Amino acid sequence: MKISKVETFVLHVPIDPPITDAINVATHWGLAGVRIYTDEGYVGYGYTGTCAHGDDMIVDTIERYYAPELIGKDPFMVKEIWDTLRYGKMHWVGRAGIAHMALAAVDIALWDIMAKASNKPLWQYLGGHKSTGIKAYNTNGGWLNWSLERLLKDVTDIVEQGFTGVKIKVGKADPHEDYERVKAVRQAIGDKTIFMIDVNQQWNINTAMTWGKKLEQFDLFWLEEPLNPDDIMGHRKLADALNVPIALGEHVYSKYAFRDYIHQGAIEYCQVDVTRVAGITEWLQVAGLAASYDIPICPHVGDMGQIHQHLVAATSGAIMLEYIPWIRTIFVEPATVKNGHYVLPELPGASTEIIPRYFDQYRIR
Ligand SMILES: [Mg+2]
Known part of the structure; x- marks a missing residue:
């Protein structure tokens, strides 16, 4: 199996009513994520979560630095891919925060593909x-x-x-x-x-x-x-x-x-x-x-x-x-x-797949 296409997204899902904790005010939950397509038809969904700030920088990282490394790779080689991305071009500027949250979205999508292709919930x-x-x-x-x-x-x-x-x-x-x-x-x-x-x-x-x-x-x-x-x-x-x-x-x-x-x-x-x-x-x-x-x-x-x-x-x-x-x-x-x-999930994958109409409703990028 080979990765054929990588597509990022940012969704902002409203929180009603807005909430606060001691340091955050949250009106929306942000999903900065990625859909990873394969030549065998499996599509992996992965995302990280934000208070709807900074998600643009997370998907910038995926688009500019991670996606080009993914094309043609076998998703089942997830640990090798993780090392390649972790110790690649982003390593100089980010060993935590945005870089790690971007890598989380990619890694989760790859595990979603592996579980789907094995016909098992993760x-x-x-x-x-x-x-x-x-x-x-x-x-x-x-x-x-x-x-x-x-x-x-x-x-x-x-x-x-x-x-x-x-x-x-x-x-x-x-x-x-x-x-x-x-x-x-x-x-x-x-x-x-x-x-x-x-x-x-x-x-x-x-x-x-x-x-x-x-x-x-x-x-x-x-x-x-x-x-x-x-x-x-x-x-x-x-x-x-x-x-x-x-x-x-x-x-x-x-x-x-x-x-x-x-x-x-x-x-x-x-x-x-x-x-x-x-x-x-x-x-x-x-x-x-x-x-x-x-x-x-x-x-x-x-x-x-x-x-x-x-x-x-x-x-x-x-x-x-x-x-x-x-x-x-x-x-x-x-x-x-x-x-x-x-209740334990039954569908194959990581339970990350999003219903298509919500991409229309909540997508900001
Ligand atoms: Mg806490």
Whole structure:
């Protein structure tokens, strides 16, 4: 099989109503992606996720530097292709960020082709581990711009829908307000619901130490991204001092960066995101690394779960997957949660194929 054509796209799917966390305002979810065509008729779909900014630079990278290298290559040689692109012309200017997100889109499309050509959903093509579904936790009721009233209504609804885990955003200008919201949510969802909070890097080490200790009493399953993601030492101090496990990974771009976090004891739940670590090829290596330290994997869903549901279903150390349903309706086989569990995909491929009419509706490039 040979790659015959590479075509990029940017879709902006509206988020209604717009949401905020401590550092982002999101009105649309951006899919910067690629369709890779082959001489045998298989078409692979891959994408990375953005807050609808910077996607043009991601597809520029694919068009200018990756696509010319792909034509004529066999998609089944995905690891060789990954090395060629990773250590090619973009290496000088980007070993993380845009370059890795562009490579993620390409790599995911290649795995989509391989699974389709093997007539298996990706999770079975990779070697299945969870045959009865994947535990889901819901992030979509806990945004920072929600009023306390809406926050409590949404988390209560989520639990009533059958979810056994919820996550809310913190990182208000005054941490006292975070404290009151966390306290009220714990009361609303009861003692048995798994409850996580996400700081989105808003705190410094002193704030995190002080408020992390005050919030321990609410039985938090994890404290997510308390600090700047480059501050491994700060996260290690928190992991040592707090009785709440530290979770992060959505801004960690390579297996080397994860190695340093893991080796220094600075990460206790690994949220490796396939759209950030240059695709499935590198995600699987990070998963192996985490497994060797018995660190559970709970991916951040830059893909909104379409691809990660396959990876979690194929990985023994992956225990749970985030759920945010913003873009699911554009896909041929949308990620679906019933009774708090992702229903495993059945169609061949990586669940990345987009219904054609949404290219008309949401395409901006
Ligand atoms: Mg997060």
